Amino acid sequence: MGSPLSPAIANFFMEDFEEKALRTAKLRPRYFFRYVDDTFIVWPHGPAALNEFLEHMNSVHPNIRFTMEKEDNGQLPFLDILIKKREDGTLSHSVYRKPTHTDLYLNGESHHHPSQKRSVLSTLLHRAKTISDAENLEKELEHLKTTFRRNGHGERDINLALKRTFEKPERMKEKNPSPEPASRQGVAFAEQRRRYLHERLFLQLLKIVIFANRLAAASSNSSTPSPCLS
Structure with a gap:
């Protein structure tokens, strides 16, 4: 299952990744939508340039690799949505089943x-x-x-x-019209408190990571050894 912080940290990483990837791409998609590790784009530059864009995305980071599925007969599944292109160019959407x-x-x-x-x-x-x-x-x-x-x-x-x-x-x-039972109110309060504590924990962890990175960068750039206590 992993830590509750894992999805948030992964999203931070992917946001930074896609910002760099799109900024350095020769051609960009008209639309770029991502949900966790699935991405939906609208590409107006032709199939040859699309393959070059895929190669560029796979060259940004050694551990991130994308695969690609193109529309077939005017339709493309994304997550559990089936997206179809209408004759007027607009898109329709319905539930998709494998x-x-x-x-x-x-x-x-x-x-x-x-x-x-x-x-x-x-x-x-x-x-x-x-x-x-x-x-x-x-x-x-x-x-x-x-x-x-x-x-x-x-x-x-x-x-x-x-x-x-x-x-x-x-x-x-x-x-x-009956009011919400007190027990449910207590559960809702406990859930809000849990989320608040997780957010505080994540912020503290983020500060520690930033401080450690800055300390490592300062140590690598310094020509003299850092003082230490024995």
Whole structure:
């Protein structure tokens, strides 16, 4: 699992890396988006220059290597999004599933806790709502409802999940006006405190790293040995 600081430090490194790489590139992409270690770019300079850009990205750091996947038939998967180019040049987006995907999820007739089974439905519906554009949303919802039925989920649970996902928050609050339990408030406060402590720890670690780098640079540039205590 690693340290909670690892993703933040990795992002700092990649931000510095891509800033240097794009600054020194002969040609730059029109758009450059990165999520962790996956990058999506729009390249307007032709396929030959694209291969040169890939070689340039792989030459910036000896331990960073990129692979490339180009659009095929006007479409390209990125993470769990399928991006398609329309005839007018705009882009549409829908949920992407790999060819090996089986649509098998936690079965509705299993002996898991009902909240766990409800979370399967809510998570997939939320993903459909977030990723799919207007022209692809209805098709995705029909696919999910068929998938839920095949996985043993009843119509009542499916309809409740749809209402939870697509009803406005104001209407849900009107139906559930009860205040948040004190136990949940305590959990939320504990989570905020944990994040605050992690941020403080990261800042202290960052200061130590910067100080160590400056000390090492000063020692290497000095012609006389540094004094020490014995």
